Amino acid sequence: MRAFARRAIALAAGALACTAVAAARADEAPATDGVQAADGRFETVVIDAGHGGEDHGAEGPGGLLEKNVVLEVAQRLAERLRAHGLRTVLTRDRDVAVALAERTRIANEAGGELFVSIHANAAPSRVARGIETYFLSLDASDDASSRVAARENEAFGSGVSAAGPGAGAVEAILGDLATTEHLTDSDEFARLARARLAEVDSVPPRGVKQAPFVVLMGVRMPAALLEIGFITNPKEARRLGEAERQDELAGAIAGAVLEFARRYDARRGVGTSASAQPPLPAEKQQAAPAEGGGS
Ligand SMILES: [Zn+2]
Numbered sequence: 001m002r003a004f005a006r007r008a009i010a011l012a013a014g015a016l017a018c019t020a021v022a023a024a025r026a027d028e029a030p031a032t033d034g035v036q037a038a039d040g041r042f043e044t045v046v047i048d049a050g051h052g053g054e055d056h057g058a059e060g061p062g063g064l065l066e067k068n069v070v071l072e073v074a075q076r077l078a079e080r081l082r083a084h085g086l087r088t089v090l091t092r093d094r095d096v097a098v099a100l101a102e103r104t105r106i107a108n109e110a111g112g113e114l115f116v117s118i119h120a121n122a123a124p125s126r127v128a129r130g131i132e133t134y135f136l137s138l139d140a141s142d143d144a145s146s147r148v149a150a151r152e153n154e155a156f157g158s159g160v161s162a163a164g165p166g167a168g169a170v171e172a173i174l175g176d177l178a179t180t181e182h183l184t185d186s187d188e189f190a191r192l193a194r195a196r197l198a199e200v201d202s203v204p205p206r207g208v209k210q211a212p213f214v215v216l217m218g219v220r221m222p223a224a225l226l227e228i229g230f231i232t233n234p235k236e237a238r239r240l241g242e243a244e245r246q247d248e249l250a251g252a253i254a255g256a257v258l259e260f261a262r263r264y265d266a267r268r269g270v271g272t273s274a275s276a277q278p279p280l281p282a283e284k285q286q287a288a289p290a291e292g293g294g295s
Pocket residue numbers: 050051057058066118119120152
């Protein structure tokens with residue numbers, strides 16, 4: 001576990017270096033990139049389809065590839081959220097490799113209020129099945145979570161370990177990251193996603209877990225990673241390859257995002273920008289904008 005944690009930290013060095021670059025650029029050009037909605041409403045969701053290009057991710061029976069399944073679900077999710085008035089930014093919208101640093105940059109420049117990374121699970125046992133939701137922690141909640149993070153981090157291994165600063169400094173920064181304001185929100189979204197996904201799965205989903213996923217580390221917004229099923233389970237793989245199932249999963253995730261958005265806006269006393277959500281019942285509006293929102 002310790003060795004693994006050190007490795008995760010080394011991998012994260014690249015993400016942090018990238019974050020620093022993005023911040024410096026934002027200072028130089030404080031124009032439109034990286035700003036959130038002016039009134040503080042929940043507006044932008046960054047959707048991260050795992051893998052892509054030469055990185056196929058996990059492979060299922062019959063040659064079903066994780067990279068293709070998660071892109072389908074990501075695009076369907078984006079479509080649904082846009083239909084509800086939210087802005088979506090995808091870290092990839094086609095079958096192309098996107099480096100870790102690039103995913104982080106896209107997310108932070110988009111100024112998103114939520115980062116959702118979509119993956120499919122793999123296991124040596126063909127009977128392993130079910131949906132898992134994760135948010136970031138340096139310490140995995142159990143050994144199985146450690147293994148999932150190690151597998152998902154693998155793809156970023158070669159590109160990010162080279163140029164990072166000393167591991168000591170990185171560890172200190174990551175220690176801060178893991179306890180920031182976003183942790184509570186990330187946990188909340190992960191729980192909402194778990195609950196919604198449970199409604200479309202026949203087995204009870206595993207609990208919300210924590211693990212050191214490097215793709216979540218440099219992202220300056222609430223973030224969660226969803227494993228939408230085991231591509232190594234022949235039965236689940238067959239379903240994951242079907243448009244109907246992809247749509248069902250996207251719908252469940254969208255439901256969680258919309259609920260998260262509603263709560264996010266309610267906490268800030270602003271009307272929600274997710275159009276299909278009912279207005280909040282008689283909440284006191286602090287500094288309410290003129291339009292929307294109901295008394
Ligand atoms: Zn993956």
